[in-house]
Amino acid sequence: MVVNSINFLIFFLVVFVVYYFLLNGKAKAQNVWLLLASYFFYGFAEWKMIPLLLTATVVFYGLGIAIGNNAESNKKRSSLFTTLGVVLGLGLLLYFKYLNFFIQSFSDFFNAIGLQTHWTLFSILMPIGISFFTFKLISYVIEVHRENMEPCRSFVDFATYIAFFPTILSGPIDRPKPFLAQLSKGRTLDYELASIGLKRIFWGMFMKMCVADRLSIYGDAVFGNAIHHNGVSLGFATLLYPIQMYADFAGYSEMAIGVGYLLGIKITENFKRPFFSQNIAEYWRKWHISLTGWLTDYVFMPLNVSFRNMEKWGSIFAIIITFILIGMWHGAAWTFALFGLYHGLLYVPLMLSGAFFKKNKVKKTKSGLPPFNVVLKMIWTFLLVSFGLILFRSATLADAIMVMKKIATEWGPLFVDYKTLINGLLCMVIMFYKDFWDEYKSDKHLFSKGIINRYRFELTVAGYIVLVLFFGVLDGNQFIYFKF
């Protein structure tokens, strides 16, 4: 059940009506209802994995209480429980997502050096959203261990946090403390919050259905048949791919956040107009914020402390390891590891020059636009990101190298699918125009007086719906990040 489907609309209407009309303001009952709805939603996607989700939730709930109970009296035992939680969380990920990958990789390695192996791969069904909910579980035990929060004593609240339906399949990865604090209070409909939620849902739909799904038709046609396309077409598809990914994933995040707002729950932000970044560090501060934030707190910072004797080089090692993990988080393939390594290496000049530690301010000219040199930096950053995504998009390293070679050497006429490109590029311009407006002119509005201003909100949302009806791909494509 994808968020932009009729099934989800019916499901959500039922959840919404019961939540506010029958259980309005009753925290416990609302949480039970959210939990039931979340398990129904997850079960609808993959009912076979419900026992796994439930068991993991029970175990981590218990671990959280055990860590909290021993936090002051027996620090060693508390650390032991935390380590157990981290190992279990990572173990889940390793088993379901990476076991076959490692078996295959070791087998290939031994075969390459002349040692014949005949290892068979396991038939493992990967639970949808495992990369998201395991990170929530791990984050919870660490936060309790660090005494940043009290362990959650309500199983229903904790299970709701883990399985919360708008975010379980594709994030954002919420932190436990702010999320659980919201569950402790009964929720009544917050007019402003719900209105913003509604607007974000339809904007997310526009991003997903009009930009991402449209551009994916071109991208699939070119990358799916890369051997038959020349370097110009592959280069063009390479430049469109980051925009497709952004529209797909940020679109989903917008919808998830919007649904959360309608339920009175603020979900962590995941994107902040990443293509207006002047360097790769700024880009990652704006792209998949909940994942990079998670890995910064639980991987980069501890590593950085461990490597502090090596000074700048210690930070560089820490960031490279962190980025390899970010890459691998996306999938069990060496192309993802190389994608991470590539981004880690892009940080090296920034860290050596000290630019990494400076926060880039949004520079504007008198007219409120970015100066030319800033635009050039943004374009350069975009090109670096696009190039790295060739690794991300390719099934194998050989495929990625073939694409790169073709881009560099094999020139010819551009493959053009007018219908797809004109619709997709037009919607892309609308998306970037809005992003640009939010980035540089957020305090200004068109039609700031009169009836249009009075109904600005309603007109905007209706405008998004009309755009989706006219330009959207309405056949319920899956989101790219579902597979992670």
Next chain:
Amino acid sequence: MKKFLTRVLIILIITLVADRAFSVVVKIFFKTTTTTDEYKLNTVTYKMNDPVIFMGSSRCHHHYVPSVIEDTLKTGVYNAGLWGMHNIYFQYGFLCNILARYTPKTICLEVHPIDYLATPFSQTATVGSLTPYINVSPGCDDMLKVAGLYYKSELSELYRYNSQFANIVAGNVSTRSLASDKGFKPLYGKLDTTFKTTPERFPFGIDTAKVHYLQAFIDKCKEKHIQLIFLFSPFYAVEKNHMVDIPDSMAKKNNIPFINHYNLAGFTGHPEVYYDFGHLNETGAKKYSAIVASELKKYIKN
């Protein structure tokens, strides 16, 4: 809550009004296109009245030259083939819309494996081209229902023109007109054989749903006393296997002539008459149309 629901209601009203208003504008421009598929769909649905029509996907669109065929048959011919993977789901709906207005004497259907095999690249989505013609005929509406497009199109009039923006703009801006070609669109250029040498393959099983609608197409023609002829024009190189078994057996069963030229001497293996592996160029189309016309003369009587 009341305030919020009022806001939702206002959004719905604005959306509904905008949907209807924009769709009126889009519909006007949709009907004034002169070069794109939309032009042909409009012409065939609302204007064309030739006694002989050719139907099918892109191979029909690019292979049959009405002026050449008319010279031999001495009767009006229109090429109603459409570019793209427009399979039998689309063709059946399209036929029903044509029959809602007039009854041609003969229909020549260029069959293709997408009309009866479970090809992964051509399913019910091809019916999408018919959403602007909702409520023209019950048969077309049935196909829109099969494709899951009917109720969406009933709810939103703008949705009927979903994804058509580029074509509508191009069809109104371009000065070139399809009108003089009677639906035929020539392809210029010669096949480059240096790249690919393996023949076209269709290693797919039978699609019973498609076969059902192919039979429904036949039945519809029988019901209206229309002479139906199956055609299969040449490929540059194609692996036969059981590719034509289905139309062959259906033609025999229903007593329909089947002009099968999938491997025609002078065409198959001759790059000079092809634009690509599946489509004849202008020279090839004219040459082939003359051959087909002389064969059709045996079946079509004025």
